[in-house]
Amino acid sequence: MNRFHTPVLLKEVLGFLRVKRGARYIDATLGGGGHSKKILELGGIVLGIDQDEDAIKYVKNQKSKIKNRDNLILALGNFKNINEIAHLKGFDRVSAVLFDLGVSSYQLENPQRGFSYQKEGPLDMRMDRRLGVKAADLLSILTKRELYELFSKLGEEHNAWVISENIVRARGIKPIKTTEDLVLLIGETLGEKGRVSALLRRLIAKRVFQALRIAVNDELNNLKEALPEVYSLLDKKGRLIVISYHSLEDRIVKNTFKNFKLKGMGIIVTKKPVVADMEEIKENKRSKSAKLRVFEKV
Numbered sequence: 178m179n180r181f182h183t184p185v186l187l188k189e190v191l192g193f194l195r196v197k198r199g200a201r202y203i204d205a206t207l208g209g210g211g212h213s214k215k216i217l218e219l220g221g222i223v224l225g226i227d228q229d230e231d232a233i234k235y236v237k238n239q240k241s242k243i244k245n246r247d248n249l250i251l252a253l254g255n256f257k258n259i260n261e262i263a264h265l266k267g268f269d270r271v272s273a274v275l276f277d278l279g280v281s282s283y284q285l286e287n288p289q290r291g292f293s294y295q296k297e298g299p300l301d302m303r304m305d306r307r308l309g310v311k312a313a314d315l316l317s318i319l320t321k322r323e324l325y326e327l328f329s330k331l332g333e334e335h336n337a338w339v340i341s342e343n344i345v346r347a348r349g350i351k352p353i354k355t356t357e358d359l360v361l362l363i364g365e366t367l368g369e370k371g372r373v374s375a376l377l378r379r380l381i382a383k384r385v386f387q388a389l390r391i392a393v394n395d396e397l398n399n400l401k402e403a404l405p406e407v408y409s410l411l412d413k414k415g416r417l418i419v420i421s422y423h424s425l426e427d428r429i430v431k432n433t434f435k436n437f438k439l440k441g442m443g444i445i446v447t448k449k450p451v452v453a454d455m456e457e458i459k460e461n462k463r464s465k466s467a468k469l470r471v472f473e474k475v
Contacts, residue, residue: 183282184211185420185464189451190275193418193471196221200272203263203410205256205403208281210236214243222248224268228255228305231283255305257399260406272415274407278400279422280304280390282463288356292390294382297357302386302393312389316353321345331397331425332388336381340366359385387423397425404433408442411474416446422466434472446471 184190190212194202198220204213207225209232216223227233233253240246254262256276263269284290288298291312300313319327321341328337343366344353353359363382391397407417417434421427427450434445450468458465 183461183463184209184215185277185461185467186451186453186457186469187212187215189469190418190420191215191219193416193446193469194221194273194275195416197272201268201270203259203268203271203274204277205259205274205407206277207232207236207251208277209283210239210243210249212275212277213249217243217245217248220245221272222250224250224252224263224266224271226252226254226256226259226262228253229281229284230306231287232281235283255399257402257406259403260410263410268410270412270415271410272412274410274415274417276400276403276417276419278396278420278426291356292386294356294360294379294386297355300354300356300359300389302390304394308393310393312393313352313354315389315392316344316359317348327392328385328388330388331391332384333424334381334384334388336367340381340385356386391425397429400426400429401433404430408437408474413474415474417472417474418469419471420467420469422463422468427468427470430470434470437472441475443472443474446473 194216196216196219199222201222202216204223204225207213207227210225213223213225225236230253233251236251243249250266252262252266280292285293288296291298291301300311300316302312324341324344325337328334328340340363343362347353347362353362360382363385364378367378367381411417419430421430437443438445447470450470453464453467
């Protein structure tokens with residue numbers, strides 16, 4: 178299962194889930210099924226949701242290797258529709274819901290998906306390939322001001338204005354269609370500002386790609402919609418567990434949990450976000466930026 182995506186903070190997630198035999202759980206971001214597989218092994222019944230058809234196909238193909246596989250129900254869809262999907266699949270009340278946000282290892286490693294600044298491929302970045310707008314489309318139609326807003330807010334990039342200027346200039350000469358086109362353009366832009374280290378160039382490219390990915394998939398709005406919807410699905414003492422990978426996601430989770438608590442809806446189990454230990458970070462670099470927060474319904 179790990180070939181598709183290595184589950185982050187697995188030991189910690191299982192501890193907070195407190196899996197009971199025959200209880201129902203929703204994995205709202207199935208990915209390669211790593212978290213779900215462990216829940217199934219412990220006797221839980223799982224609804225695995227993912228908007229990426231490749232993830233659903235991968236887990237289906239791996240199903241024969243999963244213990245208690247008949248207790249795994251799969252659904253292709255966006256977690257912003259979690260309530261509707263859960264009702265359709267008979268998961269009206271569950272013991273816990275898990276979100277492992279961001280991109281999967283598979284999505285980053287597959288050049289044709291266009292998520293990684295380190296892999297040459299088309300500037301796509303759609304998690305759900307039924308969506309109409311790709312990253313290349315945003316680069317071709319957004320104004321300089323709109324690009325600046327995108328890179329500065331969603332990428333938290335300080336060079337957002339000069340990068341936006343160069344994108345508008347460059348696309349007037351030739352369309353920006355591939356990940357390599359964009360990476361080279363970012364490098365040229367930074368070159369105009371003087372010497373910049375290779376490490377800093379990679380960091381800036383990472384932020385620009387992050388911003389485009391978030392915009393293409395409307396990730397922050399989807400998360401804002403989904404978290405309140407989850408509450409009605411939880412049993413008493415049911416838990417909402419979220420793993421985020423950047424400050425924008427984590428802020429939404431933190432503020433949502435605080436709002437739940439202020440309304441007397443439950444308790445925040447994690448006073449501070451749980452992070453990966455050095456051993457896990459060595460084995461899985463993606464876990465370095467992971468933050469896990471847990472809320473429990475009263």
